Amino acid sequence: MQLHGLTKKFADTTAVDNLSLDVAKGEFVSLLGPSGCGKTTTLQMIAGFVDVTAGSIILDGTDITFAKPNERGLGIVFQTYALFPHMTVEKNVAFGLEMRKVSGSDIARRVRDALAVAQLEKFAQRYPRELSGGQRQRVALARALVIQPPVLLLDEPLSNLDANLREEMQFELRRIQQQAGTTTIMVTHDQAEALSVSDRVVVMREGKVIQIDEPYVMYENPATPFISRFVGKTNTFAVTVTATEQGTHFDLDGQRITLKDNANRTSHAETSSAGTSEALVSVRPEKIVIDRHGQGRFAGTVKNSFFLGNLWMYEVQTAFGLVVVSVINNHQQVYKIGEDVSLDWHEDALRVLTAEPAGNV
Ligand SMILES: Nc1ncnc2c1ncn2[C@@H]1O[C@H](COP(=O)(O)OP(=O)(O)OP(=O)(O)O)[C@@H](O)[C@H]1O
DSSP states (O other), rough: EEEEEEEETTTTTTEEEEEEEEOOOTTTEEEETTSSSSHHHHHHHTTTOOOEEEHHHHHHEEEOOOOOOHHHOOEEOOOOOOOOOSOHHHHHHHHHHHTTTTOOOHHHHHHHHHHHHHTTTGGGOOGGGSSSHHHHHHHHHHHHTOOSSSSSESSTTTTTOOOOHHHHHHHHHHHHHHHHHHHEEEEEOHHHHHHHHHOOOOOEEETTEEEOOOOHHHHHSSSSSHHHHSSOEEEEEEEEEEETEEEEEEETTEEEEEEEEGBBBBOOOOTTTTTTEEEEEEOOOGGGGEEEESSSSSEEEEEEEEESEEEEEEEETTHHHHHHEEEESSSSOOOOOOOTEEEEEOOOOOOOEEEOTTTTT
């Protein structure tokens, strides 16, 4: 499916601004961004529920920009997955095929297959009220997949589930999608969900696409300070970067730090005649090494500690601000509030983010 310059204006709001995206067959793409960034409007335009102001939607070579929703044949699962309460799971899943006048024996076979993929066989004769939230969500998925849609649209499909179930269902969603091989576009504001299930993530902000990348690439190389904070947690420091023939460096707490070539994702930094530019340097909490024996280059004091089960998170006061450090809980590295520590990181861990205009970070 290709989206070309998709734009939606509501009176004085441009909800979606010139969005282009090419989704490959079988690919799982997530639209990720904060509330109001235009994700749902994009999905609604693809589904045909919202008219397009400009641009086009191409499905398997056919322009469907102005097709009615039911002519598009897309599978759709919304946050409130309205199952038919008076129908069994089996009947709910069969409904779309009956509407399409598929023959009885084909219906039975396809429903059986869809229930198997969603691991719902033993619930086939139950009613929705007799199922848990996660099971109901799997019925909604099976119902959407059974029609073998060319594209499956998911709008915050897991947001009604509680935290544990949600995480479990992320893996389920990925498994079911891969097994069915269905091209999928999902809307979410949850970055962990987007990273864990998608082949590629599209980050949107104020109607515009600001980065499209594979989850790992996006996490390692966020294009802007906004993305580095929105996708995962990070520490940022404002520094003055100097470019010389020998390389690029900046000073932090009396140390000269030379940047590796891979550190600079954004190339449009304004460089002054002295060869300096203002930049934000970022380093992820898990890439910082904390040490109580003074092995690191930067001195600090533990201000706060948070136990997260698999991780400890420490807030460490340094000369260049409060730094968040995460350490895997391996029973060895437990630091107390008030303890003096030192911090360091591998030079590969640094990323330089060009500062966005004031008020836009
Ligand atoms: N029917 C409408 N009329 C006017 N403005 C609208 C309409 N629908 C959406 N908008 C506006 O368009 C912008 C994008 O909304 P959209 O619902 O696509 O965002 P979103 O990223 O999906 O947010 P959320 O995560 O909160 O659902 C918002 O500023 C919203 O107020």
